[in-house]
Amino acid sequence: MNIVVLVKQVPDSSAERSLRAGDNTVDRGSASNVINEMDEYAIEEALRVQAAHGGEVTILTMGPQGASESIRKALSMGPDRAVHVLDEALHGSCAVATSKVLAAALGTLNxxxxxxxxxxxxxxxxxxxxxxxxxxxxxxxxxxxxxxxxGASLTIERQTEEGFEVVAASTPAVVSVWDTINEPRYPSFKGIMAAKKKPVQTLSVADLGIAASEVGFAGASSVVVQHSKRPPRSGGRKVADEGDGGVKLVEFLASEKFV
Structure with missing residues (x-):
């Protein structure tokens, strides 16, 4: 089975994150960047499917040069190879443009x-x-x-707030996973050393038959026009119960649109 795992490098959510003043995009240069947490579960699931059914696991990443660090970490978990879509024209791409690039790359991997x-x-x-x-x-x-x-049949339990739904389809298919699906393995020393020798193919938007005007800021269907830092946490509101505490609580909840 030919399996491709999408991996995105993101700023560590446990650290301070900020947007760049010039273009309102994520300041990845000053951030502590890591593999998107949910993608680690996708990598683990791919390796489990490979162990049971054979085939090859490829990591696919779209991102700047620094994303190569996350590619090597992903490869150290066990996948066979990687494809890195790397192009300065991609900076500022929205989700729609990103999907266009990734779909084109997936088209070359079948x-x-x-x-x-x-x-x-x-x-x-x-x-x-x-x-x-x-x-x-x-x-x-x-x-x-x-x-x-x-075989060629896939069945998932789709997680919902009420429980789960059973959904089935035939390959080829795209499957997204939550962190309840497995427990990702830690890269071993052997895996880390092996990852250094695994092939990583680099593709540009031109290689994928996409014009630079279709991606980045030029092709974005949405942009961030303004941003500000989160305000400092203030003290809570204290309500003195003089027999009408319940009423005041409901009024407060209503004013905050909780009820």
Whole structure:
């Protein structure tokens, strides 16, 4: 089975993050960058499917030169090779343009199964799996907490607030996963050393047949026009209960649109 895992490098969510003043994009240069957490679960699931059904696992990343660090870490977990879409024209790309680039790259890889995290911690839009499936004309099985592969048939348990739904499709398909699906392995020393020798192919937008005007700020369908830092935390509001505490509580909740 030919498996491709989408991996995104993002600023560490546990550290301070900021946007650049010049163009309102994430300041990745000053951030502590890591593999998007959900993508690690996708990598683990790909390796488990490979162990059970054979085939090859490829990491696919779109990002700046610094994303190569996350590619090598991903490879140290066990995948066979990687493809890095690297082009200065990509800076400022929106989700729609990103899906166009990734779909074009996937078209060169002909995967049976595309795995990705259900969301990225920097954007949290949860749309990439759907966009890619639409562009590629294949099924999207999203929000999986369990994946079962039986030949060319895929079945997932889609996690919901009420429990789960059982959804099935045939390969090729895109499957996005939550952190409830498995426990990612830690890279071993042997894996880290082996990752240094694994092939990483670099592609530009021109290699994918996409014009520079279709990506980046030039091709973006949405942009951040203004941003400000989160205000400092202030003290809470104290309500003196004089027999009408319940009423005041409901009024406060209503004013904050909780009820």
């Amino acid at each position: 995967p049976d199964l595309v795995l990705c995290g259900a969301e990225a911690t920097d954007g949290r839009v949860q749309v990439m799996a759907h966009m890619l499936a639409e562009r590629l004309g294949i099924a999207a099985l999203t929000g999986a907490r369990k994946l079962t592969v039986d």
